[in-house]
Amino acid sequence: MQPRPSFDRTILIPIAIGVVSMLGIAWILLTSVLSQSLSAPTVIPSGFSSLTTRTRTSFFSPPTITATSPVSYPGPITETLPATSTLVTESPPPPSATPTPAGIQPLPAGKYDDMNLNIVYDQYWTVLKNAGTKNAYQGTLHVSTGIGEAAFFRFTGKGFRLGYQRGRNFGVVTVLIDDQPYSFHEQAFDLVWQSPQLSPGDHFVRIIHDSGESINLDYIEILN
Secondary structure (H helix, E strand, O other), X not given: OOOOOOOOHHHHHHHHHHHHXXXXXXXXXXXXXXXXXXXXXXXXXXXXXXXXHHHHXXXXXXXXXHHHOHHHOOOOHHHHOOOHHHHHHOOOOOOOOOOOOOOOOOEOOEEEEOOOOOOEEOOOOEEEOOXXXXXXXXXXXXXXXXXXXXXXXXXXXXXXXXXXXXXXXXXXXXXXXXXXXXXXXXXXXXXXXXXXXXXXXXXXXXEEEOOOOEEEEOEEEEEO
């Protein structure tokens, strides 16, 4: 029986070198693959980031035409309204000193009692017909006890007379003839006041309680 040949250990060295070489090659290949797989996504996020930015700009940014262009803005509403300064500084027309009551007819020449329907009184005038008015024309008087109360009438002619009853506490009467003022006191003994000579035609008269406790009207006489 022949003896088994002993193992040659010198073969191990080339084997070890070969294994190490293979491991080195494998490591290089693995490193190269890993580096390519890691660097590839850097291109995709960059492109995705750019796409995201463009998407946000196109969908969420306000339109530049309506936000910044003054041409498309129609202007404030106040341009269609009247200027407030005009309303503040504009003075209202003064009230007429002699408003004409509607429906009254001008009185022609003649003598008219205070009860005539074409003589218009403010609502606070009082009609008196009693023993104290028996000397009045047709026994009646219209009496005012409030300052500023007025009576109105129209007439056609050159003048007129106002008949009244005198008294100690009676006051001043202002007569406006076509806006021209005259006045007399009912404490006078005349018991009648006559207007100045006027031009022929229609005239408007306002009798106003100007002062004193009361005034009264007995009759109106229109003169030719």
